[in-house]
Amino acid sequence: MIRAVLVDVLGFLSVAILVYYLLVNGIYLLVYSSSLLELRTSLREDRWEPAYSRFSSPFLPEVAIVVPAYNEAPIIADSVQALLDLNYSAKEIIVVNDGSTDDTLDVLTATFDLEKTAAPVPIDTNSERVRAVYRAPRIEELTVIDKVNGGKGDALNAGVWLSDAPLVCALDADSLIDREGLLKAVKPFLRDPTRMVATGGTVRVANGCEIDDSQVTAVTTADSFLPGVQEMEYLRAFYAGRLGYSRLEGLILISGAFGLFRTDLVREIGGYNPGSVTEDFELVVRLHRHLTERNIPYSVDFVPEPVVWTQAPGTWGALARQRRRWFRGLIDTLVRERDMIGNPRYGRPGLFAMPAYVLTEVLGPLIEGFGYVLIPLAIALGALDAGFFLLFLAVTMGFGVLLSWFGVLVEVWGFRRYTEPTDVLVLLAHGVFENMGFRQWKAFVAWHGLLEYVRGDSEWGEMTRQRFTASEDAATRTDEAD
C-alpha cells in the first residue's frame, strides 16, 4: 500500500520535473536567441564612429567611481592608479575606506600624498559615520573617505552621497577595469541621455590573463580547473544570459564588480541596502520598481564588450562560500520584492524577468539537486525506467553544453579576446565539464545556501552587519547555471 502511494507520488513528481524542465529550457531558448539579436545590433552599431571628440565636449557626463575598500592594503594603490589611468576625461575617484583593520588608509595616504580636510563633513552621507575626508592636492580627481565599518552597501552609499557627479560607477577594489571600459559603459548614456538610468558591463575572469600595471594585456585560459570552469560560466552567464535579458528589456542584475547608475536616482531610492548580502541585485530591482511605479520611461542597458576582469576564487571552499552568499541574497531580494513577481504593473521586469529568475536561478538548482536524490529512489522503487532517466539526463546535459558553447561562440564572433584557437578549445572543454560535475556541485551548494537563508532569518542581526571580505567578494555574481 505504502509502496504503491510512494510510486504514484514519485511518478507524479517525475512528470512535474519534466514539465518544469521544458518550461525553463523554453525560457533559456528565448533569452539566448534574444542574445544573438542583441549582439548583432550591438556589433553593427559599433561599426560606426561619430566624427567628434567626446572628451572635449562639455556634455560629457562626469562619472564618480566609488570603490569600497575593506582591508585592501596589498592591492589598493595599484587599483587606484589603474582608475586614474582610465581613458575618460571627466572622472572622479572616491575610495571609501570602510573601517579597515589593516593599513589601507596609510597606504593610500603615503602613495598619493593625501591631506585630511580639517572639518567634519557637512552633509548627510546616508551611511555609518564618516571620520574624515582626504584629498590629494596633486591629483584633483581623487578623494578618500574614511568611515566607520558598515559593509559594502554602506560604503557605496557614502561615496554616492558625497559626490556631485551625475553618474556614479560602483566598482570592486580588486576588479581590473579595461582602460576603455568606462567610456564603453557610458556610451548608452550618451546615446539616450534622458532615458538611460543604469548600465552594466561584462565581467570576465582574469585568473589566466597576463596583467601589467593593473591592465589585462593578454587573454589566455586559466591553468587550473576551478577558475577555468568559472571562466566558461561567466561567458555563458553574460553572453547567453544578460545580453538576452537586456534585449528583452528585463535586465534586473548588474554586477557589483562594475555598474554605472544615475546618481540622483540611486539617492532617490535610498541608495544601497546595507543589510543585503547582494546589494547589487537588490539595488537594480528597486530601481525598476521605483521607475515602473511612477510610469517613468527608462532603459537599463547591458554592455557586451569586456569591461572588467575579476579574480575568481581558486578553492572549492571559497567558491562555495561566495555562491551560498549569492544564493541567499537572491532569495532575500526576491522574497522582499515578491509583489513584483508576475505583476504586469512592473512591466517586463515584473512580468518576465523576475519570474524567469525564480524559475531558473532559484528553483533551477534546487529542483536539480532534488532530482539527483529523488530519481535514483524512483528507479530503485520501480517508479521510473532507468533507461528513460539516462536519456533524459543526456538531453539536459546536452542542452547545458549547447548553452555554454553558445557563450563561447558569442565571445569569438563578437570580441575574440582569446586570440589563440587552442584557448577556444580549452573553453569548449570547460563547457562540457561545467555541465558534468560542476553544475551538480552547484545544485548541492544552492541547497546549502537555502538552509543558511532559512537559518539566517532568525539571525537577522548578523546579516545586517555583513562585512564583505576580499576573498569572498573577489569575484562578482554571475547568474547561476540552470
Added chain:
Amino acid sequence: MTPPLPSLTTFELLGWVLVGLLVAVVAVGYVAVGLSVRGKREDRRIEAVEDSIRTELLDRLGRDEPAWGTWLDGLSRRERDVLETQTDQYLRLLTGSDRDRLHDLATRLDAGQRIEQPLATGDRIDRLGALSWLALLDHEVDVDRLVEHCSDDPAERAAVGRVLYEHREAIDGAASIGTRLLTSAGTTLPMYGTDTLFRLNQTDPTPLLTTCASQRGDWTVDLLAQALETLTYCDPAGGDAPIEWVLDCLDCESPAVREAALGVVGTYGWRAELREGVDVERAVNDPVPSVRRAAYREFSAWNDETVQVLVGAAATETDDRARLLLARELSGRLREVTERLPPGIAACLDWAEAEEAAKAR
C-alpha cells in the same frame, strides 16, 4: 512489478531531441573554432602589412607631391583596407596641410565612393558611416539631399548637423540649417547631437536663440532643457538676439528646464531685460533643491542686493548640498553679514574654508 515504461513515442521523441542537440552542439563548436582560426589568420595578415603601409603613408604625407594614385594602384585589397583604417585615424588627429593631403587620399580610396552610395539606401549604419566620412573630408556637400535622406533618426540628424558644422565655411547659413534640423523632431538629442548643436552655435548662438524663441512650444521639456544647457556653453550672442523667452522657462513645470534656464540667466545676466525680469526670490525658494542650487550658483556673482537675498535663503535652506554650494559661493560674505549662522550653514562654511585652505597649501 515492472516499472511503468513511458510510451515509446516519448522515448523516441527524447532520442530525436538528443540527436538534434548533438548536431547543434557540434555545429556551434565547429563555428566557434572556425571563426577563431580564421580570425587569427586574418590578424596575422593585417599585422604583416600594417607597419609598411604606415611608414609609406607617413612618408608620402611629408611630400609635396604624394602621388597617391601610383601607390594605390599597386596595393592589394587587404592593404587598401588597412590604409583606409589608418587614414580614418589620422583624419581625426590632424589639421593643416597633412589633413589636406589626407583628404585627397581618402577621396581616392573606396571611402570616397562609399560616401555617395549609401545615402540613398535603407541601411542606417551605412548612412551614418558615410556621414562620418563626409564630416571628415572636404567633399562637396548637397545639403538638401542630406536633409532629405538622413533625418529620420536622432543619430542621423546629429551626423548631418556635424557635416554642416565641418563644412560651415562653404555652406551659407550652416548654423541655422543645422540648428533647425537638430531640433526638428522636438525630442531629446543624443550627446553627438547636443555637442553638434553647441559647435554650430558656439561663437554666435543667434540661430539657437531664434529657434528656441519660436519653436520651443513644439518640443519636449527634455529637449528644451538640452537647448538651454547648450546656450550656457556658447559665447553670449549680440544684443538683438531674442532672449526674453528664457524668463518664461523659469516658470516651466519641469525642474530640469527651470534649472537650465537659470544657467542661461547667469550667462546673459548682462542683458538688462533678463536681469530685471528675473524673480530672484522665487527662484531661491523653488521647491526643488536642484533648481535652488542653480539659482545660488548663478546669482552669487550678481550685485549686493541679490547676494542679500541669498544670505537670507541660507538661513532657511534645508538641502545640505544646496547649503554647501551657498557656503562655497558666498564664503567670506556669509560670515561678514551674519554673526550667528545657523549650525547647518556654519558647518558647510567650515568645510568650504577647510577645502580652500587645503587647496592653497
Added chain:
Amino acid sequence: MPPHILLADDEVQIRQLLEFKLQGKGFEVTVVDDGAECLDHLEGPDELPDAVLLDVMMPQVDGFRALETIRDTLSEELPVIMLTTRSREPDAIRGLENGANEYIEKPFSPDEVIARVERHLQ
C-alpha cells in the same frame, strides 16, 4: 649633434607620426608611452633632452603630474610642450600655470608642432 626630443604619448598613431616627422626634420627622438617611463628617462643617467612633447592623458603618471615633477625637481628651463585632446579651459590654464611652454590641442598640425619645438630650441 642634432637636437634631442623626448616624446611621451600613449596613442600609437600620434607617437609614430610625430616620431617620423621629427626624425625627418633631423631631430633625434626618444619615444615613451606613459608618464612614468617619461620621468624614468628624464631622471636617468643620460643628459636631459632639448625639449619634451608631453601628452596630458597618459597611464601611470599623467602629463600634468609629469610636468610638475619636471619643474619641481629637474629643470625650470627645459621646454615642455603639452599635447591634449581635452579642450576645456581649466586644463589649458592648469598646464600653463604649472610651467608648460606651449599647450597644443589635438587634432593638431604636425608642422605647427615642429615649428613650436624649433622656436623653443632657439
